[in-house]
Amino acid sequence: MKALVKERAEPGLWLVDVPEPEVGPGEVKIRVLRTGICGTDLHIRKYDDWARNTLQLPLIVGHEFCGHVVEVAPGVEDIAVGDLVSGEGHIVCGKCRNCMAGRRHLCRNTVGLGVNRDGAFAEYVTLPASNVWVHRLAIDPDIAAIFDPFGNAVHTALSFPLVGEDVLITGAGPIGLMAAAVATHVGARNVMITDVSDERLDLARKLGVSLALNVATSSIDEGMRRLGLREGFDVGLEMSGNPTAVRQMIASMTHGGKIAMLGLPAEQFAIDWATVVTSMITIKGIYGREMYETWYNMSVLLEKGLDLSPVITDRFSYRDFDAAFDTAASGRTGKVILDWSGGARPERASTEPTEAEAAATMNRSA
Known part of the structure; x- marks a missing residue:
């Protein structure tokens, strides 16, 4: 089968033939239909310090x-051949204290799909099978492919009650955009x-x-006014x-305000802890998704x-992965999708199934 592999300890990815798992x-x-490019994948392609x-190379990424x-x-029960599924990419041990208590998202022995x-x-x-999410209702495969980052957005956005509240989101990348859609919804x-990025802010308006x-041209205080x-x-x-952005957020919170922090800093930095204490601000770190709430x-x-379609801005065949990764790394787009189905797709998502999807549905019905 074809796969995108980190073969060598240098920048780049390689599309090669590897044995089927x-x-x-x-x-x-699972026969993969769509994949989404994540910031983690960009780090792997760049081969940075992280x-x-x-x-451990070689590694199929994604x-x-x-x-x-x-x-x-x-x-394996409750999963059938032909089911359209997404995958929870954090594979947990099932035996540690948090796993045994049902807090699997806190497993300290987590293995990452496409990383470990x-x-x-x-x-x-x-x-x-415990990491497979079956879509019981009709869903566009492009949306199904981004359930992992959508989950990050939902986990973050629903960490605190939002009804009737004033919400500040710093960072309009794909996950920030999805969190904005959730908060509004x-x-x-x-x-x-x-x-x-004006391009990403335009997506947020949609x-x-x-x-x-x-914030390159206007202050948060001006936005509040x-x-x-x-x-x-x-x-x-x-x-x-x-x-x-973190410092500005802390300075802009009401007394008793609550912050859910998903953005991962590249290095340590100082914040105004006096404001956190005297304003009684709660800061909660978020990583991944709660399994499976x-x-x-x-x-x-x-x-x-909830309509996430504006978040998906670019689609490529997996064979054009270099162009897709360059687009995702530009910082000016929403979500970038790779099509692995072998069928041509229009620029905007269609509800019509591809040949691979139609074949799988027919096989299941037979």
Whole structure:
């Protein structure tokens, strides 16, 4: 099968032929249809310090995907050949204290798909059945492919009550954009999102935010005045990992404000802890998704009309992966999708199935 592999300890990825994975005990084999390019994948392609210190090569990369089930191991229940599925990319041990208590997202022994084991940028991938999410309702495969980052957005956005609240989101990358869509959808009063990319801020406006602010030309205080806010924001969703953005968020919170922080800083930096203490601000770190409450929330949000389609801006065949990665690395786009189905796709997503999807559906019905 074809797969995108980090073959050598240098910048780049290589599209090569590798053996198809075999289903192990309790696993499911999936024919990949779509994949999403993540910031982690960009780090791996660049082969930066994090990648050099983390990866064991060679490695098939990628962890955002959807596909059809083509094989299940004996004893696997509730998953059938032909099911359209996405995958939870954090594979947990099931035996540590947090796993045993049902807090699997806090497992300290987590193995990352496409980081610590071969991933989903390939024609086939295997996963433990417990990591497979079956889409029971109709869903566009492009949206199904980004359930992993969508889950990050939902986990972050729903960490604190949002109904009637004023919400500040720093960072309008794909996950920040999805978090903005969620906050607006569930009933926040005002949602202000900040970035320095006009292209990404335009995407945020399509998602219905109250204000998309370019902090290269306007201050957060100016944004607050435009929204008529006098006491600061109730909830902050930090998606950038940028030190300046974090400091500005802390300075802009109301007393008793709550911050959920998903953005991962590249290095340590100082913040105004006196303001955190005297303003009684709560800061909560977010990593990944709650298994599987977040996945349930995602499916219900889409079922109840949340539209993520504006977040997906670019689609490429997997054979054009270099152009796709360059586009994702530009910092001016939303989500970039790779098509592994072998069928041509229009620029905008269609509800019509590809040949591979139609074949899988027919096989399941037979």
